[in-house]
Amino acid sequence: MPDTHFYRYDDYDRALVGERVAQFRDQVRRRLAGELTEEQFKPLRLTNGLYLQLHAYMLRIAIPYGTLSSRQLRQLAAIARKYDRGYGHFTTRQNLQLHWIRLEDAPDAIAMLAEVDMHSIQTSGNCVRNTTADHFAGAAIDEIEDPRVWCEIVRQWSTLHPEFSFLPRKFKIAITGSPNDRAAVRVHDIGLRLWKNACDEVGFEVIVGGGLGRTPMIGKTIREFLPKDELLAYLEATLRVYNRYGRRDNLFKARIKILVHEIGAERMREEVEAEYAAMRDSALKLSPETVEAIARQFAPPVLRPRRTRVPEVEAMKLENRAFALWLKSNVAPHRVPGHAIVTASLKPAGAPPGDASSAQMEGVADIADAWSHGEIRVSHEQNLVLPHVAIESLPEVYRALEKLGFAEANVGKITDIIACPGLDYCALANARSIPVAQRISNHFAELARQHDIGDLKIKISGCINACGHHHVGHIGILGVDKNGVELYQLSLGGDVDFGKTALGTILGPAVESDKVVEAVEAMVATYLGARRPGERFVDTYRRIGAQPFKERVYGNS
Amino acid sequence: MEIPSEQPIDQGPMLVLDNAEDVTRLGDRLAGVKLIVLNFPKFTDGRAYSQARLLRERMGYTGELRAAGQVYIDQIPFMLRCGFDSFASAQKGFAEALAKARTLFSVVYQPTGDGRTTVNQLRLQHRRSAAA
Amino acid sequence: MAKNLSGDMQVASANRLSDGAVVFLDDFGQWTRRLDRAALARDKRTAEILLARARAEAASVVDPFLVAVTESGDGVLEPLSLREKIRASGLTFAAIAAEAVRYA
Known part of the structure; x- marks a missing residue:
């Protein structure tokens, strides 16, 4: 096995994941034997990442901070081949989904994950989910500090947290260590941004209450600068406030963003700070040795400077x-x-x-x-x-x-589309996502044209839950169901870049499925006709507004 | 709320609390209390976990802390870690599960008032003894 | 959550507990993968009875519900809603095969 340059489980981590597999195996056995009702079993399987979708169970596997060794990726391939249909779907939350899992096989599949120090714990359910990070972490030129060290610390703290396993709703944390945020920290329940203050100390900006979904919101900063060793105390304080006061009367109002919105960011800050005051300098404070031992494992490979012009x-x-x-x-x-x-x-x-x-x-x-x-x-x-x-x-x-087939020169371009699995797989979806993405992708396949069009992010969700992040797409596409017909609502101007984070604005009436490509083409043509040198699609939109796009898309109908 | 009759109350004052109650404001009402019953109206409603930890770790409550309502086998490890020490559950096999629950997970990551040594503490001990 | 379009004809469906597969209740109270073998309720009252029967046979499946269907001239059943069409007949695009390294 080649050396890894990120966290490796020790015997403690391995023991816990192994015991969790055994616990889940027993839960599955009890369900199949009729000792547990579906109502009782559902939250248990969900906290092990197992959903029941349209055609089968789906297993969502956590890829902590999006980092994998080649050995782990091979094992994922092997699991997909053995227990699924030989393919998987990488998601916007740095997870891998296998869509054709049998309940009977699920314990064996997660046992295979444990063999390579992976798990599916808390990839669903109303608990702290997989903590995500900048995918360029540890290699990015603009990085202040590797965020994955802190993601790993959060991973351990949040795993089977006894107090926060039955929260009002799911809870997503993202961490970035770069000023150019590639982890979308303003649209998470908690976003953490590492930055260096005037005294040259690195700490966290703590952003709370962002999120997409039914009620998209940009997170609010409740602490400008948190000393790094107090991270867990501050998270525990925040989660406790949420666990106690988050709404439980209405599923759609249960996320922390609604709490922050209803009581206000200032009151939220006061509540969290009061709780934090009682917790700081407790056993949650991270000792330098603990942090150091984890950080050491993220030491990047030794790379010697090489020729830049080859x-x-x-x-x-x-x-x-x-x-x-x-x-x-x-x-x-x-x-x-x-x-x-x-x-x-x-x-x-x-x-x-x-x-x-x-x-x-x-x-x-x-x-x-x-x-x-x-x-x-x-x-x-x-x-x-x-x-x-x-x-x-x-x-x-x-x-x-x-x-x-993975060398398409389209990263950041119009065919680098984000799409959720949609109605083809998902029990929550209202409309299909993948076939729409496929048609757009085929239509704009020509690379030279894609590069001429430049940076343009299309994001497609098959329902209001927004797994395809449509709110923050330069062009967002949301599938809706209208009397049994799939329609697609178009929005413009969303963005996740730090400092420019914005939610898209709905352009006009939803269009039929076979009109989506035409509408996208019309938006692109509007941009190409109006752009100034150096302007990206979204820049032109911001300058000229929605009207010209609207006219072009709906003008003739 | 009713306490199942097979779990007789010890002599002494008791409190039965709604899970929305702010336990940090109980103050004098805690004096001499021997039993506090916290409620899980649904097992997915986890507010009483926070109440339990606040009672144990902040309010210094040392009497019996009972989980009532929807109390099922698979919640026991979490409940024990939050400071519950008695359970009103009608689920079949609950007593057997309770006996095993303390050893279901041999390691824990989070420091709570249950006094278990966390993984980070074990690692520190290990490193320090290796360095010595 | 099942989204049934209104319609008179219904079949009872669920996902099989052991593997999640889509199944329909047949006339003998058995769960079958085949929609063409599903017990058909032609009016509202029979549909209620069908659902009650499905719930009584629910030990090996998850959450039975009614699916509105149409019947073509030659007796072929088809669900009304797109969701149920997809449940009954699978993905609407070609998924990649395990050994495929390129999409066609």
């Missing part, structure tokens, strides 16, 4: 237009000169966004072993990331990804 790369750029475009869209700067961060696009033309077959997962694992120190990341944009690739290896990595 003749082979330059030559291939001239010969191969797709490669040249790929370098522009799918390759990001690394903090060590001569290295790069490569995004493997899980959005080949016409494919269901975020899906990968077992063979593709194994292929990516092989590439990671050969060229990225055995490490893979899952991005909230449903792509896989190779975080540590030498620039001189880029041609080989490109060719290897091309064989898998």
Whole structure:
């Protein structure tokens, strides 16, 4: 097994996950034997990530802070092959979903996860979910500190938390360590942003009450600067306030964002601070040794500076237009000169966004072993990331990804679509997402045109729960059901970039499924006709407003 | 709320609390109390977990703390960690499950008032003894 | 939550407990994968009885409910709502195969 550059379980972690598998096996046995009713069993299976969807059970596997070793990715491929239909769906929450699991097999599937130090604990249910992070963490050029150290600390603290396993509603935490937020911290129940204050100390800005879903809201900062060692005390204080006062009378008003909205950010801050005052300097305070021991495990691979201009790369750029475009869209700067961060696009033309077959997962694992120190990341944009690739290896990595179908030069472009599984799988959905994404993807497949259109994020959700993050898409598409017909509501101007986080505005009446591509084409044409040099789609929209888009989309109907 | 008759109340004052009650304001009402009953109107309503910890860890309550209402086998490990020490449950197999619940998970991550040594404390001890 | 469009003809459906598969109640009180073998209620009262029967046979399935269907001239049943059509006949796009490395 190659060295990993992130947290590895010790015997304690392994014992707990093993005991959890045994507990779940017993719960499944009791359910199948009729000792538990579905009502009693449902919350138990949900806190192990097991949903019942339209056609089968779905297992949601946590990928903490989106970081995987090649060994873990191979095991996920093996689980999908053995207990599912040989493919999986990477989600916006850095999880992997297997959509065809049998209840009888679920304990064995999660036992296989435990073999590689993974689990599905708390990937559903009204508890603290998988804590997400910047997918470029540990490699990004703009990073102040690796957020994954803190995600791991939160993971351990939140796992089987005795007080917070029956919250009013689910609870999502995201952490970023960079000023360019790639973890969307303003749209989480708690968002944490590491930053350096005037005294050169690094601490957390604590943002509470953001979220998408039925009532989208941008989170409010309730503490500008929290000393890092008090993180767990502050989280425990916040969760306790939420557990005690969050609404339980109405499922749709139960998230913390509604509490913050109803009592106000200031009152929320007072409540949390009062609770925190009673908890600070308690056993929750993190000792430097504890933090250090975890941080050490995230020590990045030793990368020597290498050539940044490589003749082979330059030559291939001239010969191969797709490669040249790929370098522009799918390759990001690394903090060590001569290295790069490569995004493997899980959005080949016409494919269901975020899906990968077992063979593709194994292929990516092989590439990671050969060229990225055995490490893979899952991005909230449903792509896989190779975080540590030498620039001189880029041609080989490109060719290897091309064989898998994951070398599409479309990251951040119009076909890099985020989509939830939608009505094809999901029991909550009102309309399909994947077929709509596929049609848009096929329509705009030509790479040169995509690059001409530039950065444009399309996000599609099949219902108001907004798993496809449509509120924060430059173009958001929300499927609704109107008297049995699927209609799609279009919105414009959403954004998750830090400092610019915005919710999209609905453009006009929802359109029929077969009119969605046409409508997107009309919006793109409006942008292309009006843009000024250097303006992205969303910049032009902000400058000229919705009206020209509206006229173009609805003008002739 | 009713206390099941097979669980007789000890001599002494008791309190039966709604799960919306702010236990940090009980003050003098806690004096001499031997039994507090906290309620789980639904097992998915977890407010009483916070009440239990506040009573044990902030209000210094040391008497009997009983979980009543929808109290099921799979909640026992959480309840024990929050300071409950008695349970009113009609679920079949509850007593057997209770006997096993303390050893279901050999490790815990969170410090609570139950006094169990957390994983981080064990790791620290281990590192310090290795360094010594 | 089941979203039934209004309609007179109903079948009883559920997901099988052991594997989540979509099943329908047949005339013999057995759960079957085949919609064409489902017991058909042609009016509201029979539908209520059908649902009661389904609930009585619910040990091996999860949360039975009624699905509104139409019957074509040659007796083929089809659910009215898109959701139930998808439940009855599967994904509306081609999922990738386990060994596939490229989409066609």
